[in-house]
Amino acid sequence: MSDLTRLTAAELAEKIHTGEVTAAEVTQAHLDRIAAVDGDVHAFLHVDAEGALETARAVDADLAAGRAPVSPLAGVPLALKDVLTTRGVPTTCGSKTLEGWLPPYDATVTRRLREAGVPVLGKTNMDEFAMGSSTENSAYGPTHNPWDLDRIPGGSGGGSSASLAAYEAPLAIGTDTGGSIRQPAAVTATVGVKPTYGGVSRYGLVAFSSSLDQAGPCGRTVLDAALLHEVIAGHDPMDATSIDAPVPALADAAREGARGDLNGVKVGVVRELSGDGYQGGVLRSFDAAVAQLKELGAEVVEVSCPHFGYALSAYYLIAPSECSSNLARFDAMRYGLRVADDGSHSAEEVMSLTREEGFGAEVKRRVMLGTYALSSGYYDAYYGSAQKVRTLITRDFAAAFEQVDVLVSPTTPVTPFKLGEKVDDPLAMYLNDICSIPANLAGNAAMSVPSGLSDEDGLPVGLQIMAPALADDRLYRVGAAYEAARGPVLDKLGELEAAK
Template identity: 85%
Template sequence: MTDLTRLTAAELAAKIHAREVTSAEVTRAHLDRIAEADGRVHAFLHVDTEGALAAAREVDAGLEAGHAPASPLAGVPLALKDVLTTEGIPTTCGSKTLENWLPPYDSTVTRRLREAGIVILGKTNMDEFAMGSSTENSAYGPTRNPWDHERIPGGSGGGSSASLAAFEAPLAIGTDTGGSIRQPGAVTGTVGVKPTYGGVSRYGLVAFSSSLDQAGPCARTVTDAALLHEVIGGHDPLDSTSIDAPVPPVVAAAREGARGDLSGVRVGVVQEFAGEGYQPGVLRSFQAAVEQLRELGAEVVEVSCPNFAYALPAYYLIAPSECSSNLARFDAMRYGLRVADDGEHGAEEVMSLSREAGFGAEVKRRIMLGTYALSSGYYDAYYGSAQKVRTLITRDFTAAFERVDVLVSPTTPTTAFKIGERVDDPLAMYLADLCTIPANLAGNPAMSVPSGLSDEDGLPVGLQIMAPTLADDRLYRVGAAYEVARDAAAGGSLVHQVPELEAAK
């Protein structure tokens, strides 16, 4: 019998809708895979076995009754990052502050998944409140990269990316504030997409940095990501930052790209993202990917975006500033962790002690950075100046897209580093997001698609593709075309090259 966990989401959907296999069988296969492998990988914080099987049986009953599938992905399982609220299912954001919190409502993304008939397997591990690049900042322990259990799976959404690479789920949802979908995708050999800011609702997404946070699809193929993008995208009146515009034709673009012709497409190579500090194997993989784009018919030119060099420091002023404001709601008064609630401590002392116990070191670091940057006498010098840099970065994108259709770069300067290697060096950790941050600051859509394995360590490398705002479909056309060429050159699909995991003990 075919191993159902090794099929793509599109393949699974086709079999389920043709009633060659039931959604319940597909769901059970993935739940069994989680039971087998997740003791080692730790991709999940909560597995909703009963809820998942009930949702799968509901899809099967509808198909049995002759009803059309609710969506092209109806019946397919998915792993959901634990930063999106789920009614009656724990949402912890990887923090002790929200341990055992059961939200009274679904996020819009969660609701759209349910309405589409997608089966939610459970909630995935993440850096606490999405602050990190390695999923080591989770209060519930690190997630491990399925390619090498001694290495990180990226962050903050390492649980979602690892669940894909470990074949525990065919689809996942992540969120991307500075690279938290794309960087994990790159280091686990999976596809991760940050849509245009406002293209996917943020209602029910527990906020880290409101002007940067964006939910998006994670998958093992570009087409699967496109199918998921169409499900979760679109205007939402519950989110004031939601764009009132149709979802770009991402699925059609992916199918067009899969034909393997990029004639007429102009690709810009960002000069600022290919120099000192990049792992040689990553650069060689990137250069090979660019050559493949050229062979597909694309015109490749070099593009300079000089202000991208200031993206990292600007981000680490803007994001912590918004974080210090957003996390003020965790005051131990309404919900979440509360300590010293013995009648002997005043409200302010209970708040202080609860935050001390509930927040991890990285969250505290960013709250303090942001509070300082917003403080009287420093606001203009720090936060205000960072916003000016943000404007310059946006102008760099605008100028570049007057010359080219998409921009490309490595997704991250290195392959997956070892667990513990950077925990005591925050700057080295932050550099993992060097290439991904500009798209968040400007609100542009961006994708990471696997570009093979590094010739140095045999670990996955990612190719980042960036497009103008509301032109998300360009990512999928170029990404799908490259994916086909990559697999043809490799003699097979990259997603099946991940080493077989040792069973959980």
């Protein structure tokens, strides 16, 4: 049955819905795969075998009774990033602070998955509170990249991307604040999409930076991501920033794109997202991808986004500022870790000692940065200026999208580095997100799709495609066309067992 894990979500859905296999068999195959390889990969923080099988059996019962599948993905299992709440199932956000916490409610994304009959295999590893680019900031140990277990799987959503690349799950959910879906997708040769801000509900997504956070779909193919995106997207009255507009037809756009015709599509290459600091193999892979887009009929032009150079700096003021406020609730009073509660310490001392023990170094660093940036007398210079940069970057995008339909760039400047290589150099770590952050600041949609392997180290490289807000369908059309022309990349990854 292990070959079930090699199929795409779309293929699995068809087999389940036509009765060729049961959802329970599919789910069990993935649980078996997790049992076999996750000791090496460590993509999961918690596996919910019983919950997943229960959902799968309900789908099977429905189908056996002759009812239509409740969604196009009914019965296809999924790995959920541990930053989305799951009622009664542990949700740690990769932090000791929330060890043992059982949320009393489901995130809207979780609820929509349940309603769509998608079995949730478990919760995936991540950098603590989604702060990081390597999963090395997880309090529960890093995830390993299936391409090379000594290398990072990206972050913060490295667990989700690794679970796809290791064939532990055909679908995964990530969240992307500065690249946490796209960068892990790039370094594992999987597909990851950051939807338009407000396109997918944030209710139940434990906030890192509220104005940047966005949940999105991860898959091994563009079509699979589109199918998942359609399940989780749409207006949610529980999220005031959720967009009350119809979701574009994403799977249709992917199928249309897969026909391989990009005539009439204008593609802009962002001049500022290349050059110094970019690995040669990454740039060569990107150039080849651009050439491929031209072959598909796209018109390619170079565009300039002059303020993108300030994006990283602005991001590292806005995100820590919001995080310093969002994480204030972890005070040991109502849930989660509580230390020094021996009757001899005041509430303030209990809070302080709990945070000292419960938060990791990167979280503390960002809380301190943000507290400082928001403090009286510094607000205008830091947070205020960063918001102005944000406006300028949004204008850069608007001007570019007047000329072109989509923008492209490498997803990351380098291929996956070794675990431990950059843990002591936060600035080098932050530079991983230099290409992905502009889309978060402006709120528009962006995707990473595999663009092959770097010619110098044989490691995965991602092509980033960016579209205007609410035009997520363009990502799927262009992404699917490119994917079809370039051919699968992940297949080059040998069976993990064989590599051992």
